[in-house]
Amino acid sequence: MPEIRVELELDGVWTDVTADVRRTDPIEITRGRADEGSVIEPGRCPLVLDNRAGKYAPRNAAGPLYGKLGRNTPVRVAVDVPGADSYLDLPRAGSSASTPDTAALDITGDLDVRVVVTVEAGGDWADLVAKWRATTPLDLSWMLLLGPDRVLWLRWSEDGSTVLQRASTLPVSLPPTGRIALRATLDVNDGGAHTVRFWTAPGGAGPWTLLGDPVTSAGTTSIHAGAAPLTLGDNPSQTFRGLVGRVHAAEVRSGIGGTVVAAPDFSTVTPGSPSFTDAAGRTWTLAGAAAVRAGRWGRFAGEISAWPPRRDLSGQDATVPVEAAGLKRRLGQGADPLASTLRRSVGASAAVAYWPMEDARGASSAFSPLAGVQPLTATGLAFAAADGPPGSTALPRVSDGATLRGPVPQSPELAAGWQLEMVYYLPELAAPATFPDLMRVTSSGGLVTLWTVSVDADFMVVTGQSSDGAFVVNAGAAPTDASGGWNRLRLTVRQSGPDVEAVLEWFRIGANVFSGSITAAPVTGDLGTLASVDVQFEGRLGEMQLGHLSIMPAGAADAYGHADNGWEGDRASQRIERLCVEEGVRAITVGAAADQVALGPQQPATLVDLLEEAAEVDGGHLLEHRDLVALLYRPAHLMYNQTPSMVLDYTARGVAAPLEPTDDDQALRNDITVTRRDGSSARAVRTDGPLAVDRVGRYPDSPELNLYRDSQLADVAGWRLHLGTWDDARYPVVTVDLAAAPGLVPAALATDVGDRIQLTGLPLDDGPGTAALIVQGYTETIGPGPVWRIAYTCTPAGPWSVAVTDDPDLGRADTDGATLATGSTATATTLSVASTGRLWSTAPADYPLDLAVAGERITVTAMAGSASPQTATVTRSVNGVVKAQLAGADVRLWQPATLAL
Structure with missing residues (x-):
């Protein structure tokens, strides 16, 4: 026990x-x-x-x-x-293990560094292995880091102070357990250039797989030898948090695949040891909260x-x-909806003044969420008149003669320059030569006292007038993409030596770069002090809307980017991670973001609702971490083609009664209509097979999902139909008695929600002798006395076996339709197969393959015949089903290829 x-x-x-x-x-x-x-x-x-x-x-x-x-x-x-096995536990910042510098560690040529870790935290830079001292005087050799976006970085120095660095071209895809082997190699002279390669593997012994592309740069390089110690975990001279998790082993080699100069393997270290000597002769000492532990498994x-x-x-x-209770309980208690993404982003930026203009219908002023910023007085603005851009709630529409006025707070941060930014919607540009104002601000004590942005059908114009009304700044350009949709506009004015410079930029929301810009000629004079917003709108602007007006110091970091379109295109893990960082909630995601379903814009809702929405679109599991007070997100793609985390033999000890398969309609959905929020719909209906609507009746489902584009609808509807019509028995609960079968303990402790388990040796009347299941949840009972059980809630894993190109089992498309041309005995070793579509291949290289014929699994070792019916040479009763087969019996691949979502 x-x-x-x-x-x-x-x-x-x-x-x-x-x-x-x-x-x-x-x-x-x-x-x-x-x-x-x-x-x-x-x-x-x-x-x-x-x-x-x-x-x-x-x-x-x-x-x-x-x-x-x-x-x-x-x-x-x-x-x-x-x-x-023992491991090095690094529970928080300041935890590390180190060994002093020695001549063997002074690598100046090719470098090969490897580490096997379990990553338990994310969202910050993590030192992995380093020979690096960033205190005065600098003594920098090299460092391997994992970035907050899970990109691997190798940094090195040629002279001990100047930093060179390269990053992997793909992020690390963490497995559900978080345990992975990471590796970086530096070839200092790769044919006159130098090349960094990054690798991953399931363990320190490999096999190693390249992570992205090799990163090659011109010229040769070298590594400063230095005298810094070699550290694992949080490097004390860095401000990074360091790895939070476990180190199982590490290895440093002089030369790629060369001499091992450090090789800590914590599986061989006695738990509790404060120091030890590795196989390469290096003596390691622990610091901070680091400790060597063995056999500790977090359960809650x-x-x-x-x-x-x-x-x-x-x-x-x-x-x-x-x-x-898990963290989700607190997050769901009395939570208010989060504001729009623009308001959250701009409101948390360097803005000196900010007016979202998301005020309710009937408002007469524009509120500012920033302390000390007075509202803008509005006349003729119809607040909440129409939808804003994806990153906003409803915004006001202007009418002829509408005004917007109010002071800008005085701030020394604006003394060297300021930038005004806003979003606006202009259905069409005003008639030529009218130049109605989009925005005006006043200044005092400088050369320009009135800055104006105006527009017509042919020109976007920025002007600056002095106190006597003279135009000292007057510049314009053709307004490409300045109307016809939601745009961003930014006016930057700054003091540059004796001159005042002004730049106007704009672009269509959703684009990557500004589509138009105007740079005015510098004018000599003082910038002055920005004083107020003072604009009157003309009817020639049509149905113009505007909002999210801000004033920031010139050159401030972009607070609008991607927030203006509601972060549409996010993948589930990206949205979950960003939201949790913003809300101060610890969250860990695994898997690769690129393999997840793209989301539509984030709209105001509670934090929990937004997190659950992201998980629902992707189809993954949002739960809590077992070792940390943190959320854990496991995306759906990690359920594809999993190797079982635990194999249970029904005939052996360990599987506790009752184990009762169920053939019911609890999960049956054979008519799926998926609607994209604020978009279109797609429908998928099962019209063939045992769960078709004309055989079992209609089981509809009509989810509305926050998808990125309408083009996703057909695939999502088809995938949900695939899941909802998988014809397999359910095993709602599988109970493992670990007290009776202690040999199952390691596998059971490693098995978590979303993992695949396998049942073997099942009674024939339960169906196939093997059942593959996905764990959806569990209840673990420990004590009193010799009691240790885990009851797993399970669903079939079959639909998660998806196509893999050129795979002999998962790379075969199913038949267009095939039946037995004649009946056969239970022991016949040839079958006559008639095809309604394409014929079966007769190439020997395409065999063996397995067929499903009326519940019997049959292995085909060869196929002959150039016309239907063809003759299959077979091995019968692979799954223990022994039966004669009737003419007309349906013939299908046992494991047909299914395209993943």
């Missing part, structure tokens, strides 16, 4: 409270879905704490934990399993929101029964 470990985070330090946990009742951990159709609820882990000493009463001023316990105190539950991490004291009638026994 495992040793349970329960810890509370008190004053930022994880404190072991295992001894105070009552074990008279089982510890029960629930994660994932409770059944196939439900949403993923927050994880749960009830605990009962012994409070006879008043330790866990938050109001007990005399208690040792007074002031330390409160709402949402972090808690984690782990099991220690004897005999498991969450928060305790309440501490209800309980006493028995005698008053002698006191407990605190707590309900630890």
